[in-house]
Amino acid sequence: MPHGGFSGSLTSPRLDLAVDMGHPFLNRTVDGFIKIGTVGACKVAAEETFECLHKGDVSKHKVEHALKKMCKEGAYWGTIAGVYMGVEYGIDKIRGHRDWKNAMLGGAVTGALVSAVNNHQRHKVVKNAITGGALATAAELLTHLSS
Template structure:
């Protein structure tokens, strides 16, 4: 018989995390939202930091060949604003601030998507591609609204893209 006081390794905790064990907020919907948020926020932070490290390495190694930033495809498009490759506290502060912002965006998107798919499953009584499409469309539209200058076309395009990606993921998850 096992109790909650038995010593567990970090590997055991991570295995339990995949089964949904870190949070118990009293309702499966809340648990899904928070777990989706936490997992995606971590991924968003790792993505933002690794992207900035890549660009700093490219600049430091001189692989940009002295070309202006507008010539390099995507070089400054996704850069963290405020970072100039310095080691100053201002540069570190900008990186932490922007990494936090991206983590929050990723987390909110994942939490929203997870909550919507669970809610639709409970409301419709079925878990199928339709739930994924609707949740993806709503999440995509919500993400488009976080852009600095979102237009009607961008919102519709993000909704369609979100629906397509989530539907494809749902359909392909049964194949592999």
């Protein structure tokens, strides 16, 4: 019986940016801000590009609006990532070792802080803390599975 197959690999481009702020805490916080802030800005760029193509309308006003929205979303996502990275680093230093529990606690604290800053009620703060902890733990575990 004939047999066919395909073999190959798919890799993504890798860009490493190092910003030295003079302290590991600041380095990790700024690194998280830049990387995830860029993801947030790219998300908005993709959405706005789709909207312009879908409607068939591109104007100076729409481009300016898209750029402002990209900056706002990038800063928001980056700030959350920076807080998470800083909290996780602090927990790592307090506990004395690095494992998935640091990610869980960092995500929970970050979720609670972001929720509290957005003036959510107590039950939403708790819900967002649980969600943040779960997402961070899942990301940490998936990172270790792929390595």
